Amino acid sequence: xxxxxxxxxxxxxxxxxxxxxxxxxxxxxxxxxxxxxxxxxxxxxxxxxxxxxxxxxxxxxxxxxxxxxxxxxxxxxxxxxxxxxxxxxxxxxxxxxxxxxxxxxxxxxxxxxxxxxxxxxxxxxxxxxxxxxxxxxxxxxxxxxxxxxxxxxxxxxxxxxxxxxxxxxxxxxxxxxxxxxxxxxxxxxxxxxxxxxxxxxxxxxxxxxxxxxxxxxxxxxxxxxxxxxxxxxxxxxxxxxxxxxxxxxxxxxxxxxxxxxxxxxxxxxxxxxxxxxxxxxxxxxxxxxxxxxxxxxxxxxxxxxxxxxxxxxxxxxxxxxxxxxxxxxxxxxxxxxxxxxxxx
Amino acid sequence: xxxxxxxxxxxxxxxxxxxxxxxxxxxxxxxxxxxxxxxxxxxxxxxxxxxxxxxxxxxxxxxxxxxxxxxxxxxxxxxxxxxxxxxxxxxxxxxxxxxxxxxxxxxxxxxxxxxxxxxxxxxxxxxxxxxxxxxxxxxxxxxxxxxxxxxxxxxxxxxxxxxxxxxxxxxxxxxxxxxxxxxxxxxxxxxxxxxxxxxxxxxxxxxxxxxxxxxxxxxxxxxxxxxxxxxxxxxxxxxxxxxxxxxxxxxxxxxxxxxxxxxxxxxxxxxxxxxxxxxxxxxxx
Amino acid sequence: xxxxxxxxxxxxxxxxxxxxxxxxxxxxxxxxxxxxxxxxxxxxxxxxxxxxxxxxxxxxxxxxxxxxxxxxxxxxxxxxxxxxxxxxxxxxxxxxxxxxxxxxxxxxxxxxxxxxxxxxxxxxxxxxxxxxxxxxxxxxxxxxxxxxxxxxxxxxxxxxxxxxxxxxxxxxxxxxxxxxxxxxxxxxxxxxxxxxxxxxxxxxxxxxxxxxxxxxxxxxxxxxxxxxxxxxxxxxxxxxxxxxxxxxxxxxxxxxxxxxxxx
Numbered sequence: 001x002x003x004x005x006x007x008x009x010x011x012x013x014x015x016x017x018x019x020x021x022x023x024x025x026x027x028x029x030x031x032x033x034x035x036x037x038x039x040x041x042x043x044x045x046x047x048x049x050x051x052x053x054x055x056x057x058x059x060x061x062x063x064x065x066x067x068x069x070x071x072x073x074x075x076x077x078x079x080x081x082x083x084x085x086x087x088x089x090x091x092x093x094x095x096x097x098x099x100x101x102x103x104x105x106x107x108x109x110x111x112x113x114x115x116x117x118x119x120x121x122x123x124x125x126x127x128x129x130x131x132x133x134x135x136x137x138x139x140x141x142x143x144x145x146x147x148x149x150x151x152x153x154x155x156x157x158x159x160x161x162x163x164x165x166x167x168x169x170x171x172x173x174x175x176x177x178x179x180x181x182x183x184x185x186x187x188x189x190x191x192x193x194x195x196x197x198x199x200x201x202x203x204x205x206x207x208x209x210x211x212x213x214x215x216x217x218x219x220x221x222x223x224x225x226x227x228x229x230x231x232x233x234x235x236x237x238x239x240x241x242x243x244x245x246x247x248x249x250x251x252x253x254x255x256x257x258x259x260x261x262x263x264x265x266x267x268x269x270x271x272x273x274x275x276x277x278x279x280x281x282x283x284x285x286x287x288x289x290x291x292x293x294x295x296x297x298x299x300x301x302x303x304x305x306x307x308x309x310x311x312x313x314x315x316x317x318x319x320x321x322x323x324x325x326x327x328x329x330x331x332x333x334x335x336x337x338x339x340x341x342x343x344x
Numbered sequence: 345x346x347x348x349x350x351x352x353x354x355x356x357x358x359x360x361x362x363x364x365x366x367x368x369x370x371x372x373x374x375x376x377x378x379x380x381x382x383x384x385x386x387x388x389x390x391x392x393x394x395x396x397x398x399x400x401x402x403x404x405x406x407x408x409x410x411x412x413x414x415x416x417x418x419x420x421x422x423x424x425x426x427x428x429x430x431x432x433x434x435x436x437x438x439x440x441x442x443x444x445x446x447x448x449x450x451x452x453x454x455x456x457x458x459x460x461x462x463x464x465x466x467x468x469x470x471x472x473x474x475x476x477x478x479x480x481x482x483x484x485x486x487x488x489x490x491x492x493x494x495x496x497x498x499x500x501x502x503x504x505x506x507x508x509x510x511x512x513x514x515x516x517x518x519x520x521x522x523x524x525x526x527x528x529x530x531x532x533x534x535x536x537x538x539x540x541x542x543x544x545x546x547x548x549x550x551x552x553x554x555x556x557x558x559x560x561x562x563x564x565x566x567x568x569x570x571x572x573x574x575x576x577x578x579x580x581x582x583x584x585x586x587x588x589x590x591x592x593x594x595x596x597x598x599x600x601x602x603x604x605x606x607x608x609x610x611x612x613x614x615x616x617x618x619x620x621x622x623x624x625x626x627x628x629x
Numbered sequence: 630x631x632x633x634x635x636x637x638x639x640x641x642x643x644x645x646x647x648x649x650x651x652x653x654x655x656x657x658x659x660x661x662x663x664x665x666x667x668x669x670x671x672x673x674x675x676x677x678x679x680x681x682x683x684x685x686x687x688x689x690x691x692x693x694x695x696x697x698x699x700x701x702x703x704x705x706x707x708x709x710x711x712x713x714x715x716x717x718x719x720x721x722x723x724x725x726x727x728x729x730x731x732x733x734x735x736x737x738x739x740x741x742x743x744x745x746x747x748x749x750x751x752x753x754x755x756x757x758x759x760x761x762x763x764x765x766x767x768x769x770x771x772x773x774x775x776x777x778x779x780x781x782x783x784x785x786x787x788x789x790x791x792x793x794x795x796x797x798x799x800x801x802x803x804x805x806x807x808x809x810x811x812x813x814x815x816x817x818x819x820x821x822x823x824x825x826x827x828x829x830x831x832x833x834x835x836x837x838x839x840x841x842x843x844x845x846x847x848x849x850x851x852x853x854x855x856x857x858x859x860x861x862x863x864x865x866x867x868x869x870x871x872x873x874x875x876x877x878x879x880x881x882x883x884x885x886x887x888x889x890x891x892x
Contacts, residue, residue, distance in 0.1 A: 098734035
């Protein structure tokens with residue numbers, strides 16, 4: 001059994017945010033008395049990640065993903081709960097701990113702007129106490145994997161976004177961390193570059209056995225890289241397990257796509273067609289219907305449709321993962337059961 | 345834009361009735377109000393800036409008044425030095441040129457395109473930041489100067505003549521500094537960096553515009569330079585007028601120099617603007 | 630020592646970064662020349678009108694200006710650029726890239742103090758030494774070993790005080806990110822151009838003990854002239870140590886606060 005690298009237990013983080021209403025009187029009042037509001041960014045989450053695992057953190061903006069990552073990397077103190085990464089308490093920020101982890105941020109750069117990337121890499125190598133021989137070896141390997149040879153002579157300010165991201169990855173990995181935090185690494189990149197970076201991360205994970213947490217809004221990243229996902233919403237951990245299980249557990253419904261025969265005399269869109277209870281019409285246009293139905297009821301509804309409508313074509317599908325996530329994000333009172341289907 | 349297209353008879357363009365006049369006072373006023381509303385929000389930031397600009401005159405005030413002691417330096421008493429520098433602080437703040445960052449940076453960042461697209465002469469943008477800025481700065485400087493005056497006991501005797509002449513020279517000083525700073529900032533149409541020129545300008549203003557010392561106290565070569573060059577007329581000259589340091593002859597000569605430099609500054613501004621905008625549009629910003 | 634190697638690395642990387650723009654060199658030269666020119670002329674104008682103010686004459690004031698320029702140069706060499714990269718107008722705290730710095734396995738205060746170097750400040754250093762040297766010759770002081778030692782100690786204390794004040798201001802940015810710390814400091818630092826004796830009594834006290842700009846330039850200048858008493862020298866060293874400790878604590882407090890508040 002692989003060793004547990006990241007252990008999180010009942011971790012919570014609450015911020016005190018100052019509240020201020022607009023207007024002159026309110027601003028004068030705020031000089032004397034400050035009203036604050038407590039925001040629970042992370043509520044009581046627990047999970048364990050083992051060596052070599054790549055886990056995806058998903059959730060809407062403001063769900064608490066980045067806050068959790070920052071606590072695990074030692075940048076933030078939690079309000080309650082505990083965590084141990086590689087046996088260390090992250091927020092004690094011991095140099096030995098910081099030596100072994102790495103964080104790559106998609107929207108921020110740690111490269112020195114006006115000089116070729118190698119120079120920044122050497123400075124970082126010095127900061128992370130990587131010996132010169134080892135550094136050269138690691139750099140050579142990473143540069144080859146990322147196909148970056150021609151970039152080495154240009155100053156970083158002339159790079160495209162994708163090229164800069166490659167540099168960020170090298171900068172984050174040149175000290176061979178054991179744990180890697182990736183915060184939206186493919187943000188803003190074009191499709192082909194995203195694909196290339198995904199392949200790199202998968203290969204690197206395979207070769208090095210690094211444990212990694214990846215947050216991303218591109219489901220393609222998560223699908224390609226993370227066998228396991230953790231869903232965080234409103235600071236709470238809603239799901240921890242395989243991606244395919246996510247749809248099954250949280251949105252157990254199927255989509256029935258129906259194409260109607262033309263000239264069916266039913267108003268062209270199946271108007272007047274009566275549906276059994278619990279079936280939602282998600283889309284209707286141009287003789288095509290999309291119905292959403294509980295997983296268990298799918299076969300029955302399918303039979304009913306085939307019997308009562310002039311069907312030219314019919315398909316029964318799993319909902320696309322984006323739709324599932326979308327539905328979850330929109331649903332305030334998530335209980336893990338079938339949404340009531342009253343429409344949005 | 346000149347040369348409007350004529351609609352065919354019987355039809356009219358929808359927006360034809362809402363043509364902005366060339367002067368567009370309403371637009372200008374709206375811009376001034378909105379800029380002011382924005383800047384007053386960040387007044388802490390601007391107060392800090394004003395604080396920083398006040399310090400060099402204060403330093404020289406202290407140094408000269410200590411030098412004068414109970415006696416005088418070249419006929420100027422301690423109290424008169426204090427008065428001179430307090431007035432200098434006010435005048436300096438009132439005439440200070442922000443053009444390098446309200447215009448220069450706008451050109452460098454490419455935002456000038458937005459200005460040029462609007463039916464509003466771009467000078468309105470500069471004027472609106474000018475008004476906003478000066479109001480916010482003075483909201484800080486005036487109270488502080490008043491307090492300093494109470495503590496430090498300045499001596500200011502204003503003759504009727506000096507009092508009357510002060511206001512026009514102050515307005516001209518503002519105009520001179522405004523247009524001078526403006527045409528320098530417009531050099532951004534050609535050069536991407538203004539560091540060198542700015543540094544030089546700051547140094548000359550520091551030495552020759554009355555900060556280091558009232559013009560009368562400068563050594564000869566510097567005093568001649570100060571009388572001929574425009575910098576004294578941007579700050580120091582009105583202050584000297586109000587403090588009564590100038591004889592009639594000196595006053596009118598100075599006034600003439602100020603008017604002449606103002607004309608030069610405006611001419612330079614118009615010329616640089618016209619050539620600059622043409623080049624900017626041709627090169628594509 | 631690993632830290633020394635690190636400093637060397639930083640200095641090299643910063644130099645390369647600076648040299649990336651050729652124009653930097655010439656503009657820097659211009660700034661240095663203007664700095665020197667306005668400084669010397671400012672003092673010259675004053676002493677063009679009076680022979681002596683409160684015991685300071687032109688060469689003595691010039692010597693003080695020399696110390697001021699030296700101090701300014703040392704600040705521009707590494708203390709200023711490093712702290713500004715952290716707490717300045719476009720600094721890391723403002724843009725949010727401070728997290729990267731926090732993640733490094735090196736003490737944050739060390740990084741914040743030694744990270745960026747501006748080698749062109751060495752020109753200003755040379756100019757300052759030149760001014761100081763010229764003035765000392767004019768003063769006709771004999772430079773005994775004792776005086777030079779006292780000067781160096783006083784200068785060391787001055788640099789430490791300078792560093793401590795800048796560090797404390799940077800720490801304040803951790804609480805209030807928009808705070809223009811360089812700007813405020815520059816204003817106060819300007820006051821060190823002239824001997825404290827030239828300021829009125831109450832201001833003199835403030836500038837010696839509260840915001841010790843007086844300590845920074847007047848004390849070293851007096852040391853070189855042999856006018857510095859031992860208690861005063863000890864006082865400045867003590868003050869430097871106290872301010873350093875205080876500023877470092879404030880900085881660490883600020884880091885703790887930053888780590889519990891940022892989202």
